Amino acid sequence: MMDWEAIFATIAPELLLVSAGLIGVLIGAIVGDRFNGVSFRLGALVLFLAAGAALYNFEGAEAFGGLVTTNAFVNFAKVVSFILAGVALFMAEGFMRRHETIRYEYSLLVIFAALGMGMILSASDLMTLYIGIETLSLSSYVLASFHRDSARSAEAGLKYFVLGALASGMLLYGASLVYGFSGSTRFEAIAEAELSIGLLFGMVLMITGLAFKVSAAPMHVWTPDVYEGSPSPVVAFFAAAPKMAGMVVFAHVLFTAFGPAFEDWRIIVAIIAAASMIVGAFGALAQTNIKRLLGYSSIANVGYALVAVAAGAELGAGALLLFMTAYAIASLGLFGGVLAMRRRGGMVEDIQELSGLVRTQTGMALALTVLIISVSGFPLAVGFLGKLALLQAGLDAGLLPLVIILILSSVVAFGYYLRLILIMWVNEPKEAFERVDGSVMLVITTTALITIALFVFIAPFDRAIDAAAAGLLG
């Protein structure tokens, strides 16, 4: 006897996404090119509806004999990820149209990637987790090489695919070890199994695979290249939604399946966190390409978020959600800025191209400044509260060395964030960028306003995060 209600409550968003995706394939096959433009707007709408579905069943449930379990913690991440994916799709249309690669397949791939995100977030079984990750990854590889005529895009896709396949292999091998030594693929059962060397070995391999997916050092090397080579709207998508989902899954798997091994994985996560913070901060210093720079910045930010993971479920869960939400929103807005960097019909990517932006496009320069301030964790934008929560979690958990590395790498990171602000405010202006798409401008200004609004009116949002963190702890 199937409990339809529980099934529906658990997988409603994914059900919506998979039906929309498959129907989209059919429509595309029938009406062809006429579907291209509409698919972007419809796709964004579907993603927003999926976010709504996740919000509707916020408390979550269990279905399919424990293969899929949702709770408030993962549903929070789902809502945010789906919205971010929808917004990224919404602002991609103009870019794709101009590059004559506007195809409905793009929207469908984003929807399938979002399906993958939903699946890994709901996963409470190694099988579901792996299938979800592959759904997300395979869609991502294709998206990275979506500009198939461009050598850079093809290279990015291939690089991502080869390294990603290796990471998937490690994840799968780790999962098989974990299954072998614990006797089950279910997270609950793994958590109850006796801690053996084999189980820990499998866990380490799984951490390695997951670290690749969220681009934590030392599994980060693909990030700058893929960020640089992929089409900008794709990077805007990568940098926000899958990042948010990936980090939450990383934490969720460790917190639930490997909860009893906390003391064992904590040191690994702490080392990965420290390495990511340092690599991200120093790596970005020398970058002149805005996409590579933001790529390194994302590595550093993953490092910061991992501090919350190392702090453990009780102290870190809320901090992780707040920090990642703040980062993902600001990151999406900043990539909106990258999409707006267009001169004489082509994209420009050197940071010097932003010179004197405050003189030529004041509104955009102000919004980007706010977003940079937020992403750097400076007061007056929500990014600061995210960092504050991380510091609280880290200090409360007694991770003093990690907190000190966080502080020092933040100072280094300020070096390049400030340089961006300086270029926009101080340098002599260049000619203005070409007219920015309405959708891109809307995203840049809205994200900037949201980062400030969340800073001032954090209280209700904070209550939602508390509820979400409580969902994880049960």
Next chain:
Amino acid sequence: MGGFWILSTMTFLPLLGALLIVIVRTATAGQASEDDQGRKAMAAALIVSGATFIASLWVFANFDTSRAGYQLVEEAQWYGTITYKMGVDGMSMLLILLTTFLTPLCIIASWTSIKERVTEYAVAFLVLETLMIGVFCAMDLVLFYIFFEAGLIPMFIIIGVWGGVDRIYAAFKFFLYTLLGSLFMLAAVVYMSIVAGSSDFEVLEQYAFTPTAQTWLWLAFAASFAVKLPMWPVHTWLPDAHVQAPTAGSVILAGILLKMGGYGFLRFSLPMFPDASQLFQPAMFVLAVIAIVYASLVAFRQTDMKKLIAYSSVAHMGFVTLGIFSFTEAGVQGAIFQMLSHGLISAALFLIVGVVYDRMHTREIAAYGGLVVKMPIFAALFMMFTMANVGLPGTSGFVGEILTMVGAFQASTWAAAGAALGVIFSAVYMLRLYRETVFGEITNPKLETMTDVSAREMSTLIPLAIGVILLGIAPWLIFDITESTTTRILTLMAGG
């Protein structure tokens, strides 16, 4: 007080003005020339900052000087254990008045010297004013940190956009130096709010941290305030920032931002970490005396007028450190007084340099000489502020220095003796500066065309001159206000 949030109104009035300027500018973009817009923006900024000054006087009128502790408290829930809590006591009241007093003067001083991006300049100054007032009003540690830190961005932009030739280097140095110190303070703030369960000043003042915790927390706070004050050896950002900043930027930097360091020591280090403060007293005395003597000697060797005054600031802030860490009533009263007095005097001296810089576009002392012939009123005003900086009786400089030294003498004879040396040196370098610029023959032919201070420049210098003299002959005006605060800090320190 009930109902009306007088402190928040005062604090956010400049920000509101800045927003209005931005909105009007965006709405009228293209209709008027940029220059014309700039003029109007400056006029608006002057009106807004003037209104803020009146608002601060209004706050002062509602302030009961006889009461110790925080007054006019406003409180609202914000985030977790952090509250939006504003309040003032005697010390912060005076520093707020200093801030709101200096900002309109800065706007007047920049009236003609800022020629590019004037609208942005006016906006940056108004935003900065809100953040500076916020620092002195905040009664929650995290809120304090937010105002304290956020002020860096507008100052960074003021130095970076309207500064001198090496402005980028100076702006980065200023920002990163201050930030490094501040982030350690942030970690300490977070730790304190975890341990004490609140970041409210009044709770933290009563909470007894363990001696070990105090030592670390004290060091983390000192990392921030020592850079801000600045103390030797972390003062090196100051001369660069001062030299490169536009005149009004230097005025705010010397007049207000440096005072945040002293304010921080008095507000947090002494009452919240009394044991650690006792522990570090000798070290602070040594650093303060080195700052006074070393900075004075360095000031003597400077060829750049602004750099000389910048080093003189380092020396004078040494007296503040000395007074604070004497833990005596005279010392602490003197330190607060010295902060106010130095706020007026250094502001005036930077404006004085600005007057000649606007005409000659050089700050080299060697380029000047014989100014008294061409600019008698200027020479008289300059003389007055020189004497005030030296600490001549009858000016505010004297009261601050003598009181901090009296306080220091009660705690350590040697420290007071070292500081006294600094008083002598200050006379040496200030008189040298005065002699070489104002007296002597006119050797530089360009000086022949110099004109005396204009009415606009007078309107910035005269209020400061009145302030300096008034505080010099009637210091009790200040002491009456700061006395209850001083007693309260020292009582808290003694464990009451």
